[in-house]
Amino acid sequence: MATQNGLPFEAPIYQLEDRLRELLANAGSSPEHDDEIRRVRRELAETTRRIYANLTPWETVLVAREKNRPYTADYLSLVFDEFVELHGDKFFGDDRAMLCGFANLEQQKVVVIGHQKGRTYKERSACNFGCAHPEGYRKALAKMRLAAKFGLPVICIIDTPGAYPGIGAEERGQATVIAQNMYEMSRLPTPIICVVIGEGGSGGALGIGVGDRVAMLEHSYYSVISPEGCAGILWKSHQFAEKAAKALRFRSRDLLQFGIVDSVIDEPLGGAHRDHHRMAARLKQYLIKTLRELRAVPTPDLLLGRYEKFRRMGAFLDQASIDQSGQASTEAAGVR
Amino acid sequence: MASIDEKRGTARQPKRGVPHGLWLRCTGCKETIFRSEAEKFFNLCPKCGYHFYVTAKERINQVLDTGTFEEWDKDVLPTDPLNFHDNKPYSERLTAEQKRTGLSEAAVTGTGMIRARRVAFGVTDSAFIMGSMGSVVGERLARLVERATEQRLPLIIVSGSGGGARMHEGILSLMQMAKVSAALARYDQAGGLFISVLTNPTMGGVAASFASLGDLIFAEPRALIGFAGPRTIMATIRLELPKGFQTSEFLLEHGYIDRIVTRDKLKSEIARAIDYCGK
Numbered sequence: 001m002a003t004q005n006g007l008p009f010e011a012p013i014y015q016l017e018d019r020l021r022e023l024l025a026n027a028g029s030s031p032e033h034d035d036e037i038r039r040v041r042r043e044l045a046e047t048t049r050r051i052y053a054n055l056t057p058w059e060t061v062l063v064a065r066e067k068n069r070p071y072t073a074d075y076l077s078l079v080f081d082e083f084v085e086l087h088g089d090k091f092f093g094d095d096r097a098m099l100c101g102f103a104n105l106e107q108q109k110v111v112v113i114g115h116q117k118g119r120t121y122k123e124r125s126a127c128n129f130g131c132a133h134p135e136g137y138r139k140a141l142a143k144m145r146l147a148a149k150f151g152l153p154v155i156c157i158i159d160t161p162g163a164y165p166g167i168g169a170e171e172r173g174q175a176t177v178i179a180q181n182m183y184e185m186s187r188l189p190t191p192i193i194c195v196v197i198g199e200g201g202s203g204g205a206l207g208i209g210v211g212d213r214v215a216m217l218e219h220s221y222y223s224v225i226s227p228e229g230c231a232g233i234l235w236k237s238h239q240f241a242e243k244a245a246k247a248l249r250f251r252s253r254d255l256l257q258f259g260i261v262d263s264v265i266d267e268p269l270g271g272a273h274r275d276h277h278r279m280a281a282r283l284k285q286y287l288i289k290t291l292r293e294l295r296a297v298p299t300p301d302l303l304l305g306r307y308e309k310f311r312r313m314g315a316f317l318d319q320a321s322i323d324q325s326g327q328a329s330t331e332a333a334g335v336r
Numbered sequence: 337m338a339s340i341d342e343k344r345g346t347a348r349q350p351k352r353g354v355p356h357g358l359w360l361r362c363t364g365c366k367e368t369i370f371r372s373e374a375e376k377f378f379n380l381c382p383k384c385g386y387h388f389y390v391t392a393k394e395r396i397n398q399v400l401d402t403g404t405f406e407e408w409d410k411d412v413l414p415t416d417p418l419n420f421h422d423n424k425p426y427s428e429r430l431t432a433e434q435k436r437t438g439l440s441e442a443a444v445t446g447t448g449m450i451r452a453r454r455v456a457f458g459v460t461d462s463a464f465i466m467g468s469m470g471s472v473v474g475e476r477l478a479r480l481v482e483r484a485t486e487q488r489l490p491l492i493i494v495s496g497s498g499g500g501a502r503m504h505e506g507i508l509s510l511m512q513m514a515k516v517s518a519a520l521a522r523y524d525q526a527g528g529l530f531i532s533v534l535t536n537p538t539m540g541g542v543a544a545s546f547a548s549l550g551d552l553i554f555a556e557p558r559a560l561i562g563f564a565g566p567r568t569i570m571a572t573i574r575l576e577l578p579k580g581f582q583t584s585e586f587l588l589e590h591g592y593i594d595r596i597v598t599r600d601k602l603k604s605e606i607a608r609a610i611d612y613c614g615k
Contacts, residue, residue, distance in 0.1 A: 165564030165572050170582060171590050174563035175543035179517060183549055186518035187525065202501070202510060203544045203563070210514050224501045224510040224541075229568070234422040234503065248506045249418045258417070260507050310518050311478065313511040314471030319411035 007062050009051060013270065016044040048270040055219070057245040061227060063219040064198045065161075068273040070280065072099055072114030072157045075197065078280030079287065080105055083112065086143055092172060095136030097127045097160070098208075100143040102152075106288055111147035113140045113208050114157030117198075130199070131164035137177040137207045144188055153191040153291055156208040161226060163204030178207040185210035186310065187303060191294035193287060195265070196220045197272075200250075212297075212306050213290050215263040216252040217279070219271050222260070223250035260313060263290075362386050364558070378599040387536065387556050387599055391437075392444045392461035395494055399603050400448035400457060407446040409479050414441055414472045418506050426504040429465070437463045442497070443473040445480040447489065451607040453615075456484035458493040462537060466499030469542055473502075474512025477546060481519035485526050490615045492606060494533040495547040498560075500540020513545035520549050529615045531606055534561050534584065534593065552609055553593040554602070555584035561593075 006014055020040045023033070055063065063069070076083045076099065085101040087094045096116065103112045117130035140156075147154045163174055185192060185208075192211030200209070200222030216222060225233075230248060231240035252264040265286050268275040294302065360371045364386025374381055378398060379388040390398065396405050420426040434440055442464035448457050458480045460467040469477075477493065484491040502509040520530060532550030534543075536559035544563055547553075555561060562582035570577060580586050587593045597605045 163563065165569045167569065167573065167575075167577065167581065170562050170564070170569070173548075173590070173592050175561075176548040176592055178544040178563070179513075179546070179548040182514045182517040182545065183521045183524075186514065187521045203513065203541055206510060206514055207544075210518070222507055224506050225503050230503050247418065247420055247422065248503070250507055255507055258508055260511060307518055307522065310511065310514045313508060313515055314475050315415055315417035315505070315508050316471045316475050317413045317415050319413060320409075 007059070007066060009055075009059050009062075012047050013044065013051065016040060016047060020044060045269065048274075052219075052270055056242070057221075057248070057251060058227065058242040060219055060221055060251050061199075061241075061245055063271050063273070064221050066271065066273045067119065069198055070272055070276045071119065072116045072159055072197070074276055075157060075280055075283060076103065076112065076114070078276060079284045080112070086146075087139070089135045089139035089142060091138050092135040095133050095139060097130055097132040097164070098136030098140055100139055103155075105155075105284070105291070108153070108288075108291060110153050110155050110291070111143055112155045112157065113143060115160040115204075115208070117159060128164055130160045131162060132160065132204060132207070133164050133166075133169050134172040134174050134177040137163070137174075137181050140208050141177075141181050141184055144185065144190075144192075148188050148190040151190065153193070153294065154188070154211075155287060156192065156194040156211060158194060158196045158200050158205045158209055158222075159198040159220075160201045160204045161199050162201035163207060178203045181207045182210050186306060189299050189303065191291065191297075191302060192306070193290050193294070195283065195286075196222050196252075196261075197283075201226060210306070210310065212294050212302060212309070213263070214261045215265055215286060215290075216255060216261050217265050217272060217283075218252050218267040220252060221250045222252075222255055223248050258313075258315075363388075380599060385557070385598060387558065389462065389496075389536070390599075391463065392439060392459045395459045395461075396444065396448070396457070398599065399492070399494070399606065400450060400455075401452065405446055405448035405457070407444065408483065409445060409476045410440060412441075412472050412475050412479075414470060416504075417471075417508055418504070420504040420506070422504075429504070433464050437461065439464050441472040441476070442467045442470070443476045445476045447483075450492070450603060450610070453607060453610050454489055455606075455610070456480050456487070456489040456491045458491075460493075460495050460497045460542065462496040462498050465502060465504075467495075467497030467542070468499030468502035468509070469497065469512045469516075469545075470502040470505045470509050471512060474509075474515050477512075477516045478519045481516065481523050484528055485519075485523045488526075488528070490610050490613075491523065491528060491530045492533065493530070493546060493550075494535060495538045495542055496535045497542035497547075498537035498539050500542050500544070510541065513541050516546045517549060520546055524551075529610065529613045531609055533597075533602065533606075534587075535559050537561070539563070539565060548592070551613070552595075554595050554597045554605065555587065555593045556599055556602075557584055557596050559584045561587055 080103040082104040118124035118127040194211040194214045196216040227241040227245040228238045230244035255261045268278040272279040362381040365384035416427040445458040534555040538561045
């Protein structure tokens with residue numbers, strides 16, 4: 001039964017899905033039977049809509065981590081006409097947690113960079129569950145530079161619990177590579193679009209996350225720390241992950257409100273994992289439209305806009321500017 | 337005078353303002369030493385040279401010429417954009433930290449002279465919420481870098497940040513990494529010299545942004561420096577970590593820093609590097 005591995009809050013959906021399957025299997029075509037099928041279908045849609053309209057922050061995390069959710073590799077085949085993988089980081093080794101290569105988006109040649117999690121256990125372990133090592137970030141930067149050299153726009157697909165925490169990762173400069181990626185991406189002379197498709201895990205996400213436009217899928221999350229990590233530090237136990245998830249305000253709508261992302265791409269009813277094709281079509285539409293916009297902007301303006309976009313981020317009070325504007329209130333900058 | 341904490345990873349409980357004893361047990365050599373003797377000499381152990389914690393204020397006194405420091409952007413102050421609440425509200429935590437440390441935030445920035453060379457200077461203090469980079473730290477540093485670019489000043493940032501990003505400010509905190517890195521990229525393009533000095537501890541989002549972007553990277557001996565915290569790594573790989581892992585010496589060996597510089601030599605080393613780069 002589907003409920004065994006699924007999301008706990010989706011139980012009512014699974015029940016209705018099972019019921020519908022049963023009805024469809026017992027193909028007696030009496031009018032009552034057809035009515036029943038219609039009724040269950042309607043109820044299923046309503047239930048799904050209700051559940052997904054009221055997801056808690058923690059439930060959003062579970063959806064973002066759902067193992068049937070489309071990953072970078074799925075979008076590579078569903079969104080792009082061709083993908084030509086490029087492996088070399090020319091330094092240490094090939095990181096399977098980072099996919100890079102040429103791709104074709106409706107006649108537009110681009111370079112795609114994306115975290116890959118893997119679906120089967122074997123794939124997941126080869127990809128370290130989407131946690132990239134320094135060689136992954138080096139590979140990403142090398143391919144972005146290649147893109148800039150030959151005038152190709154860059155599309156970054158973000159889906160990682162975080163950069164890999166390990167001995168080798170530290171030895172090979174995990175902190176340095178993430179810093180250098182942000183540094184170089186901030187001035188890379190070609191359009192960059194970043195999309196968080198599932199998990200936007202902290203520095204590991206930001207390592208390929210500096211661009212002219214940053215979007216998120218509706219039920220993805222993008223956070224400074226995992227809810228479990230935050231709970232472990234502030235509440236001293238991972239059991240408080242739900243609480244931490246609520247406090248961190250990391251859902252797509254929150255980030256839109258904070259001015260961190262430019263767009264939220266709606267997911268199909270019941271989440272991207274229910275309909276890969278529809279999700280891919282929406283992502284494709286967003287990418288084509290945004291790419292068209294960005295390609296019309298001259299490079300110096302593009303880079304200035306990118307700088308100012310990130311420069312504005314943050315929330316603080318600025319007493320000096322308040323004094324200058326002659327206001328008495330200290331509530332000024334707020335969330336800018 | 338700065339106070340000294342006996343424990344390594346001193347950031348957790350710097351016993352500032354607390355009356356303390358005449359004697360001190362050194363974390364490095366376990367010898368009992370005169371506190372005043374260490375405090376007189378850069379907060380170093382007189383026996384083994386162990387580097388104790390120093391406050392931002394003390395760091396400024398040690399590195400810049402006496403009386404030359406002029407603070408910038410002290411009017412940029414923290415707020416609580418998430419209404420974050422763990423065991424106490426973030427706004428209360430901020431007030432408590434400000435009171436305890438005498439700092440308005442974890443970074444102090446401004447300008448001053450190093451052996452008569454004007455520089456833009458920033459320091460993060462691990463006593464203030466682990467020296468973590470909230471919006472104010474990011475904003476003060478970004479403005480520092482921008483002013484250094486405009487005024488063509490060499491830039492020195494001394495990092496002491498165990499916390500990396502600041503959870504209490506969520507995603508806004510994370511984005512400070514990109515913001516400061518982008519400012520540094522422009523400074524670099526304008527030909528500026530950035531000397532990054534890493535002290536104990538420099539971890540997470542601070543290590544993974546400005547601290548690792550120096551044209552020159554210096555580190556104090558035996559500082560803890562890295563991306564992921566040792567406990568996180570141990571929990572992931574379930575293995576003991578090698579001795580000396582994530583120390584300054586480990587980073588030097590693996591090629592990520594240029595020089596290990598003891599605190600008493602820091603000022604002259606910075607001055608010399610500025611001269612070599614003709615700034």
